[in-house]
Amino acid sequence: MTAEQLNKTEKMTGxxxxxECLRKEGVxxxxxxxxxxxxxxxDELYKCDYIKHYLVRHEQAAVHAAEGYARIxxxxxxxxxxxxxxxxxxxxxxxxxxxxxxxxxxxxxxxxSKLIGNDAFQESDIVGITRTCxxxxxxxxxxxxxxxxxxxxxHIARTGKPGPVVVSLPKDVLTSKMDFEYPDKISLPGYxxxxxxxxxxxxxxxxxxxxxxxxVIISGGGVIHSEAWREIRELAKQLNIPVATxxxxxxxxxxxxxxxxxxxxxxGNYWANLAVSNCDVLFAVGTRxxxxxxxxxxxxxxxxxxxxxxxxxxSISKNVHVDIPIVGDAKNVLNVMINEFKTGKYSYNVEMxxxxxxxxxxxxxxxxxxxxxxxxxxxxxxxxHIYNKTKDKKAIIATEVGQHQMWTAQLYKFxxxxxxxxxxxxxTMGFGFPAAIGAQIAAPDRLVFNIAGDxxxxxxxxxxxxxxxxxxxxxxxxxxxxxxxxxxxxxxxLFDKHYSQTHISSxxxxxxxxxxxxLGIRITKDEEIDSAxxxxxxxxxxxxxxxxxxxxxxxxxxxxxxxPLNEVILSNSESGLGE
Amino acid sequence: xxxxxxxxxxxxAGILSSVCDLFSTRGYNIESLTxxxxxxxxxxxxxxxxxxxxxxxxxxxxxxxxxxxxxKVVELPKSAEKCIDRELILCKVSAKDDVRSEIxxxxxxxxxxxxxxxxxxxxxxxxxxxxQVMAIIALLRPLGIKEIVRSGMVAITRENQFINLNK
Numbered sequence: 170m171t172a173e174q175l176n177k178t179e180k181m182t183g184x185x186x187x188x189e190c191l192r193k194e195g196v197x198x199x200x201x202x203x204x205x206x207x208x209x210x211x212d213e214l215y216k217c218d219y220i221k222h223y224l225v226r227h228e229q230a231a232v233h234a235a236e237g238y239a240r241i242x243x244x245x246x247x248x249x250x251x252x253x254x255x256x257x258x259x260x261x262x263x264x265x266x267x268x269x270x271x272x273x274x275x276x277x278x279x280x281x282s283k284l285i286g287n288d289a290f291q292e293s294d295i296v297g298i299t300r301t302c303x304x305x306x307x308x309x310x311x312x313x314x315x316x317x318x319x320x321x322x323x324h325i326a327r328t329g330k331p332g333p334v335v336v337s338l339p340k341d342v343l344t345s346k347m348d349f350e351y352p353d354k355i356s357l358p359g360y361x362x363x364x365x366x367x368x369x370x371x372x373x374x375x376x377x378x379x380x381x382x383x384x385v386i387i388s389g390g391g392v393i394h395s396e397a398w399r400e401i402r403e404l405a406k407q408l409n410i411p412v413a414t415x416x417x418x419x420x421x422x423x424x425x426x427x428x429x430x431x432x433x434x435x436x437g438n439y440w441a442n443l444a445v446s447n448c449d450v451l452f453a454v455g456t457r458x459x460x461x462x463x464x465x466x467x468x469x470x471x472x473x474x475x476x477x478x479x480x481x482x483x484s485i486s487k488n489v490h491v492d493i494p495i496v497g498d499a500k501n502v503l504n505v506m507i508n509e510f511k512t513g514k515y516s517y518n519v520e521m522x523x524x525x526x527x528x529x530x531x532x533x534x535x536x537x538x539x540x541x542x543x544x545x546x547x548x549x550x551x552x553x554h555i556y557n558k559t560k561d562k563k564a565i566i567a568t569e570v571g572q573h574q575m576w577t578a579q580l581y582k583f584x585x586x587x588x589x590x591x592x593x594x595x596x597t598m599g600f601g602f603p604a605a606i607g608a609q610i611a612a613p614d615r616l617v618f619n620i621a622g623d624x625x626x627x628x629x630x631x632x633x634x635x636x637x638x639x640x641x642x643x644x645x646x647x648x649x650x651x652x653x654x655x656x657x658x659x660x661x662x663l664f665d666k667h668y669s670q671t672h673i674s675s676x677x678x679x680x681x682x683x684x685x686x687x688l689g690i691r692i693t694k695d696e697e698i699d700s701a702x703x704x705x706x707x708x709x710x711x712x713x714x715x716x717x718x719x720x721x722x723x724x725x726x727x728x729x730x731x732x733p734l735n736e737v738i739l740s741n742s743e744s745g746l747g748e
Numbered sequence: 749x750x751x752x753x754x755x756x757x758x759x760x761a762g763i764l765s766s767v768c769d770l771f772s773t774r775g776y777n778i779e780s781l782t783x784x785x786x787x788x789x790x791x792x793x794x795x796x797x798x799x800x801x802x803x804x805x806x807x808x809x810x811x812x813x814x815x816x817x818x819x820k821v822v823e824l825p826k827s828a829e830k831c832i833d834r835e836l837i838l839c840k841v842s843a844k845d846d847v848r849s850e851i852x853x854x855x856x857x858x859x860x861x862x863x864x865x866x867x868x869x870x871x872x873x874x875x876x877x878x879x880q881v882m883a884i885i886a887l888l889r890p891l892g893i894k895e896i897v898r899s900g901m902v903a904i905t906r907e908n909q910f911i912n913l914n915k
Contacts (some may be wrong), residue, residue, distance in 0.1 A: 300766060301773045305816040308762070325816060359758065359819045483810040486803070 183312045183343040184209035187276075188217050190319040193351045196247050197221060198238065198610060200231040204251025205291055206340040207278030223610065223639060226631040228255050230603035232262020233629070236271050237567065237607025240590050243396070245272035245326040246607065252278040253291030256337070257298070261597055264302040266333040268594025269417060270394060272326035273333035274319075275303075282310055282339040295337050304332030312345045317352050324355050329362030330481040331394055362480060366497030371505040374452065374476045374493050379517040381450035381474075383525045384410045387433065387462075390417030390593065391455015391479060392499050398422070398586045400503035401454060407510050409522045411529060413441040415456050416578055417593040423584040430529070434462035436575040439726045439737050440532035445470060446735040447528075454478045455499050458488040459594065460730075468733035478502045537725040538740035545719035546695055548648045549576050555618060555646060556581045558702040564588075564616040567605035569625030570596045572654035575724045577620050599628025605643045606632060616644070616706065623649040623675045633685040636711040644705045645713045649675060650720040658723050678715035687711040750779065750878075751805045752833060752903050755794040755812055756820040759785055763817045767794060770811055776800065780835075780900030791819065797901050824903050828877070833903035836875045838863070839885070842892030843870040851891060858884050869894060 203211045225231040228250045235246025256277035280289040322334040398421045412422040413430040430441035463469040476493040485494040567590040568574040592600040605619040657671040682689025692701045705712040727738045779797040812821040825831045860874035
């Protein structure tokens with residue numbers, strides 16, 4: 170009997186309907202962890218041949234893995250956990266996806282609806298808890314709402330500005346029965362994302378960009394969501410405008426291209442920050458002007474005209490005053506501008522652009538000075554080696570959060586979108602490893618690296634077992650400096666070297682690897698790096714590499730929090746505390 | 749500066765929390781809030797009076813609009829020519845012999861109703877715009893207000909302006 174026939178002839182339980190809905194949405198992989206009230210779904214899963222479930226070791230990791238999956242595929246990642254602690258453990262993952270705008274649908278079990286509000290065993294008000302950290306959420310009170318809610322959840326997660334949607338499923342909804350029919354239409358009168366930018370605004374923007382003497386483009390994470398990287402490249406080339414990316418926008422413009430400024434912001438390139446500080450027109454696409462890229466708001470682009478393209482009207486003029494707002498999908502807006510330029514009605518002063526590019530090139534001469542000269546391995550050189558070994562392999566690089574993350578963003582020359590997976594908005598340590606697992610599941614044939622710190626990796630290291638179970642060959646490179654390096658860096662500069670609670674010890678990663686049944690390699694000298702990487706890449710399985718590096722290296726360039734973007738520290742000898 | 753925002757929402761559990769959470773998480777003030785079903789009970793109207801400069805109000809309206817269950821968000825015009833606002837108050841005033849007649853006089857001037865009488869108190873029902881409400885309270889206060897209950901502001905646009913489903 171086909172599923173279609175089944176639909177019409179037999180009443181189904183909510184649990185079965187749940188899986189049928191996932192099938193209709195094209196879901197074939199989910200990340201989860203079973204528990205009491207969600208058991209009816211797991212019982213159906215036992216008989217289900219069209220969905221592969223990945224059992225993690227902690228619910229937080231399930232959500233991060235689903236986000237890693239979403240970042241590679243562009244499709245919503247799906248999570249299934251139980252009520253109470255299972256649901257609560259997903260919060261960090263949900264918040265992370267919300268801040269970085271990646272689509273997830275997180276299904277959490279809930280106690281029987283008659284018990285809700287009674288403080289029942291493993292009850293938590295997940296709808297209340299997640300209200301401010303997800304795009305939308307639902308408590309399904311009646312089985313008749315279940316198909317509609319699931320359909321709406323996937324729709325909301327992946328459209329507009331993408332984000333996580335949480336669905337709380339009480340046990341009795343899963344056990345009661347009804348005829349299954351999946352709705353084909355969605356009615357959400359309060360939800361109408363704007364996709365088409367206003368054509369007059371687009372033309373105005375183009376005119377201003379052509380007239381500009383010192384224009385800069387900022388390409389943010391929204392360019393990835395909208396899959397507009399080809400368009401941003403085309404427009405930049407047409408108008409000959411340099412492009413800086415945010416952390417989330419890395420890969421939307423190829424590093425190494427003559428117009429590429431690389432990353433801007435707190436640890437962005439000196440010249441990128443100076444270019445943005447000195448521009449007269451800023452064209453920002455798909456970024457919400459986070460404080461990490463603006464520095465002191467009052468002095469950010471204070472003499473420039475700002476054009477801002479974003480699908481979310483809330484992002485416009487929230488932090489930075491915008492002169493020409495364009496609400497719409499980046500791809501559509503950029504295409505309108507590209508086609509408009511092709512009409513030949515617009516032109517720019519080529520000589521002026523040359524002077525501007527030359528000016529930026531002169532800033533490139535100012536180099537970062539390494540903080541420490543020592544015999545120990547430098548963390549930056551480890552990342553450069555990883556880049557050299559993986560650059561021709563279309564590798565996916567997932568990072569945790571901290572110094573290693575910034576060094577990766579600076580030194581790994583990303584050329585493709587969806588190549589760097591990193592927690593930008595929330596800054597979640599422990600994100601990278603499970604996200605790398607999700608990415609590897611989404612792209613089984615690609616090489617996936619997790620560049621981690623010794624602090625971060627210990628936040629979700631239990632997922633090594635998940636890698637072993639499902640033969641997920643993620644290569645973990647622990648940049649092990651014995652400190653929570655980024656916090657230590659702040660303490661060194663701003664707190665009189667009071668290293669309060671930032672020295673952090675690690676287990677013997679090689680023995681740990683052995684205990685989990687993965688390959689462990691310790692690397693302490695520069696000359697061992699290449700052979701270790703070769704061995705790890707060739708090894709058919711998960712690997713943990715322990716790079717024991719110089720502890721007192723610093724991430725430069727560095728714009729101290731709250732300082733304007735052009736006050737950049739490039740070495741230990743500069744205080745950066747300025748006037 | 750006071751602003752009145754009228755929000756049409758789906759009449760579902762949790763929507764009021766979403767609206768209130770938005771104000772608290774983003775640090776906006778709520779001066780008053782009223783909510784009740786519209787003529788179509790599928791939808792409710794929330795009227796919020798809040799304070800902030802124009803940039804803040806614009807951001808509040810955008811954030812409210814972003815909520816999936818809000819159908820329409822409108823900042824009502826401040827001019828009385830375009831918009832009518834009213835608040836209902838119930839006010840229990842100490843009615844000793846020497847002030848009883850004064851209370852009645854004030855009540856008559858404003859067109860308020862006495863809805864409950866006891867040997868020691870009068871309870872007045874009054875509705876008016878913000879200025880009128882503040883005026884009657886100011887006059888009653890010296891006479892001894894024992895308790896006051898205010899509905900919070902509701903408002904409607906004049907003539908041919910509607911805030912309904914077509915977003």
